[in-house]
């Protein structure tokens with residue numbers, strides 16, 4: 001039912017400098033696959049086969065990755081090396097990739113609003129590829145798409161975090177409807193521990209209803225002087241409903257060096273087989 005997923009991929013990746021000086025952070029490989037491809041595979045698995053990328057300057061490698069590499073493919077055609085292309089070929093067969101460039105970095109809310117022309121008037125997923133989620137059953141977006149059928153309103157993925165880490169996340173509080181599902185009544189972007197409404201932090205997976213675009217357009221800059229998706233969602237929560245969902249699976253913060261290394265070790269140990 002939800003056919004499109006938005007990928008905000010314009011950010012600088014300063015925490016990985018100098019690696020990200022000329023290479024998009026989304027192209028950093030966890031073992032042998034770029035971070036953004038894990039995200040795209042998760043979206044496609046959830047039925048969101050149109051992957052709408054909000055890119056920026058210096059991000060052309062992402063567009064090239066989701067295209068045919070004619071010379072390379074011609075060179076290795078018929079050899080055993082072709083097997084290494086299987087996963088990306090599978091993605092290219094199933095997915096459609098659309099792009100728009102975000103000219104100024106004004107926050108996640110602004111990135112989402114920039115993607116409006118790629119989405120139109122329908123509910124859509126959002127995936128932040130820094131948050132790598134790995135699990136055995138259906139992926140996190142697929143779990144959320146299933147939940148959307150029931151609630152028909154925006155949904156954010158959440159996870160409990162240590163109290164002294166709330167300043168890194170959007171944090172919610174709400175009424176628990178059943179195990180792992182909350183109706184949100186408060187959301188705060190990057191609160192200090194003493195201001196946090198709980199320790200339930202938003203992780204980079206969302207289902208958004210399209211009224212969010214007009215709400216973002218009316219949202220003033222918030223934390224860090226940026227237009228925050230969390231603030232727009234707080235308005236949506238007040239006007240209608242926003243759900244929060246404690247997803248099944250393991251999440252790695254690949255926007256930080258320790259999280260990235262942890263993900264690399266985990267994927268190498270549990271999911272990697274050489275061809």
Ligand code: G1P
Nearest residue numbers: 108131168169170202203204230
């Ligand atoms: C963004 C969101 C934040 C969320 C986080 C998840 O923050 O603004 O609400 O908790 O992603 O990774 P960022 O990590 O881009 O600063």
